[in-house]
Amino acid sequence: DTAVSQTPKYLVTQMGNDKSIKCEQNLGHDTMYWYKQDSKKFLKIMFSYNNKELIINETVPNRFSPKSPDKAHLNLHINSLELGDSAVYFCASSQGMVFRSPLHFGNGTRLTVT
Amino acid sequence: GQQVMQIPQYQHVQEGEDFTTYCNSSTTLSNIQWYKQRPGGHPVFLIQLVKSGEVKKQKRLTFQFGEAKKNSSLHITATQTTDVGTYFCALPSGSARQLTFGSGTQLTVLP
Numbered sequence: 001d002t003a004v005s006q007t008p009k010y011l012v013t014q015m016g017n018d019k020s021i022k023c024e025q026n027l028g029h030d031t032m033y034w035y036k037q038d039s040k041k042f043l044k045i046m047f048s049y050n051n052k053e054l055i056i057n058e059t060v061p062n063r064f065s066p067k068s069p070d071k072a073h074l075n076l077h078i079n080s081l082e083l084g085d086s087a088v089y090f091c092a093s094s095q096g097m098v099f100r101s102p103l104h105f106g107n108g109t110r111l112t113v114t
Numbered sequence: 115g116q117q118v119m120q121i122p123q124y125q126h127v128q129e130g131e132d133f134t135t136y137c138n139s140s141t142t143l144s145n146i147q148w149y150k151q152r153p154g155g156h157p158v159f160l161i162q163l164v165k166s167g168e169v170k171k172q173k174r175l176t177f178q179f180g181e182a183k184k185n186s187s188l189h190i191t192a193t194q195t196t197d198v199g200t201y202f203c204a205l206p207s208g209s210a211r212q213l214t215f216g217s218g219t220q221l222t223v224l225p
Contacts, residue, residue: 033212033213035215040217041151041200041217041218041220042215042217042218043157043202043215043218044215045212045213045214045215048211048212050211055211055212057212090156090157097206097211098206098211098212098213099144099145099206102147102159102162103147103149103157103159103204103213104159105156105157105158106156107155107156108156
């Protein structure tokens, strides 16, 4: 009965490939997020998605595209992978505005681009 | 954009010593949250502070929100090896639709 689950846990791929990471939450939350954590542990918001409204962090390259088939799922598709994309990607969810509700994180996907 | 500084970046303590991490914002905050990430794990919510000067305790952990609501601290009394991990403060940003995380403090507890 995992609350926020993401797959795969590990992803090793070569530069130039396209890959996807899937995320599902069973908490009934209406907002989902993608965060990127680099090797220095910095956690950076990439996207948030609420009721079909997508909020994009302006620093995220357009090679990254979130896709939400319904409010329980938010997938991340990455085109033309680069070495600098290597990181841990966390999916998270919350109910409503973040100042009222904490984030629940998935276990993360460690992406290694070679 | 929202500016948040968290210090120190790293802290090594002997088991039984106290530990404090600080979070400072350039602007007044509506609230602040704290998270803990164990090595190899994911961030886990610890607490949310909302009121000016608020102090909350969870066993050996004490959380404070500054009077001006621009800074916050997390203090751990008598650290244990189970306290190892990275502690993050997190602030609402973008009209409260996103959470911006501080840079984190990586705590190592030496047995």
